[in-house]
Amino acid sequence: MSETEQSFGITLEQVADYEFRVRFDDTPIPDLITDETLPLGHNAGPNPSRMMATAVANCLAASLLFALRKYKNAPGTMGAKAKLTLTRNEHGRLRITHIGVDLQLADKAETLEHLDRVLAQFEDFCIVTQSVRQGIKVDVSVHDGEGTALPVPGEG
Numbered sequence: 001m002s003e004t005e006q007s008f009g010i011t012l013e014q015v016a017d018y019e020f021r022v023r024f025d026d027t028p029i030p031d032l033i034t035d036e037t038l039p040l041g042h043n044a045g046p047n048p049s050r051m052m053a054t055a056v057a058n059c060l061a062a063s064l065l066f067a068l069r070k071y072k073n074a075p076g077t078m079g080a081k082a083k084l085t086l087t088r089n090e091h092g093r094l095r096i097t098h099i100g101v102d103l104q105l106a107d108k109a110e111t112l113e114h115l116d117r118v119l120a121q122f123e124d125f126c127i128v129t130q131s132v133r134q135g136i137k138v139d140v141s142v143h144d145g146e147g148t149a150l151p152v153p154g155e156g
Helices: 048-070 115-125 127-134
Strands: 010-016 019-024 032-034 079-088 094-104
Touching (some): 048 094
Antiparallel strands (some): 010 019, 019 032, 079 094
């Protein structure tokens, strides 16, 4: 792996129905439970779409905070709200078509140094948001109980 490339892993383990325990490999981060919403799941945790909205909003908030601090600001407590839109595609399958994020600063704009530069730059440093905007290559493999790789149409 090159110096410009990093990787990390997560492990999913089915708990029951659509409920999964997520382990963040090689970290001390506590496990997380995910689940689908009713009626498919039991709402035991956030579903993948909610995790996507969370990832985008959290990354933007953290990036904005970093940029503000880079210019020697000491901003107050920040908040964020995200709204994700699901729309059916031509095959009738739900797809994420929009994520709107509203970041709320505690401070008045005029009290923040170099706010124009901060606002011009912070999104570009948000790993998740920029990756989602560009599209992410996803490779999928499926193995049976004996470890045999199963053919997945459309994957190469």
